[in-house]
Amino acid sequence: MTLHLAHTPGFTGSPLERLDHLRDDAEALFALQVEPSAQLLALDGLVPLLDVGGDRLRWLPLASVPAGVELALLGKIDGAPCFVALDPDTGGSAFSGDIRRMMGLLPATDLATYAAARSLVDWHARHPFCAQCGSPTAIFRAGWARRCAACRSEHFPRTDPVVIMLAEYRGSVLVGRQPRFPAGNYSALAGFVEVGESIEEAVARELFEEAGVRATRVRYIASQPWPFPSSLMIACIAEVDGDAITLDVKELEDAMWVSREDVANAVDNVEGARFRCPPPYAIAHTLLRAWLTGA
Ligand SMILES: [Zn+2]
Numbered sequence: 001m002t003l004h005l006a007h008t009p010g011f012t013g014s015p016l017e018r019l020d021h022l023r024d025d026a027e028a029l030f031a032l033q034v035e036p037s038a039q040l041l042a043l044d045g046l047v048p049l050l051d052v053g054g055d056r057l058r059w060l061p062l063a064s065v066p067a068g069v070e071l072a073l074l075g076k077i078d079g080a081p082c083f084v085a086l087d088p089d090t091g092g093s094a095f096s097g098d099i100r101r102m103m104g105l106l107p108a109t110d111l112a113t114y115a116a117a118r119s120l121v122d123w124h125a126r127h128p129f130c131a132q133c134g135s136p137t138a139i140f141r142a143g144w145a146r147r148c149a150a151c152r153s154e155h156f157p158r159t160d161p162v163v164i165m166l167a168e169y170r171g172s173v174l175v176g177r178q179p180r181f182p183a184g185n186y187s188a189l190a191g192f193v194e195v196g197e198s199i200e201e202a203v204a205r206e207l208f209e210e211a212g213v214r215a216t217r218v219r220y221i222a223s224q225p226w227p228f229p230s231s232l233m234i235a236c237i238a239e240v241d242g243d244a245i246t247l248d249v250k251e252l253e254d255a256m257w258v259s260r261e262d263v264a265n266a267v268d269n270v271e272g273a274r275f276r277c278p279p280p281y282a283i284a285h286t287l288l289r290a291w292l293t294g295a
Pocket of ligand 1: 130131132133134135148149150151152153
């Protein structure tokens with residue numbers, strides 16, 4: 001829930017009821033699978049297929065799934081049990097043009113359901129073997145874990161925390177661009193949280209490493225799953241003690257301080273804006289809008 005934000009982060013707000021309490025209950029799982037309303041998320045690899053209207057996820061009757069296909073229980077939507085097929089050949093596919101197009105078509109709630117399904121399918125495909133002993137692993141807990149047949153280690157879908165932040169100094173915030181960005185695009189700085197680090201420490205470290213600015217106070221704004229493959233984006237604003245930038249040129253091509261007017265023009269896509277910012281489904285967009293509204 002991010003009810004305090006004017007702009008809801010992308011990939012959140014799924015109506016999925018996750019049914020954790022049934023994941024170890026074989027009888028209940030079987031009952032869900034044979035319910036007439038049981039449905040399967042239609043995917044082509046990891047790309048969602050759309051329904052006939054072209055603007056919603058497509059669901060197929062679960063009864064149409066061939067025998068032998070492994071399934072994960074996503075949960076229930078409007079009372080209907082929802083499953084996704086685990087395809088061992090789908091692992092590791094990246095953010096693609098197909099996905100970008102879908103994200104412009106699907107409602108936020110569908111994107112959120114898709115994010116959960118995509119990360120889950122991708123994780124299974126990339127974890128057929130035990131990280132502890134190298135033996136094959138098998139699905140358990142209705143698709144929300146794998147267990148090693150040899151050493152009995154249990155493995156769970158991973159979530160990789162990433163901090164994404166705006167440094168703030170005297171009414172301006174810092175945005176940067178990587179060389180791979182489209183021309184004119186700038187975003188909040190970001191980086192993975194390392195082991196043994198708090199969110200605040202990761203924010204301060206990344207800002208200093210990438211831009212040479214020192215955080216004095218960090219505040220949390222919002223978070224968002226980013227299912228490429230399984231990040232959790234944690235958006236923060238950090239007050240810093242000066243505006244001198246020392247750029248890490250291995251990470252960033254440029255960074256600049258921008259005003260409220262610059263940010264307002266960027267998020268509203270005004271012609272002649274000083275920079276272009278990421279689209280509304282990216283949390284950098286949410287973060288910039290939150291800063292404008294005083295978050
Ligand atoms: Zn093992």
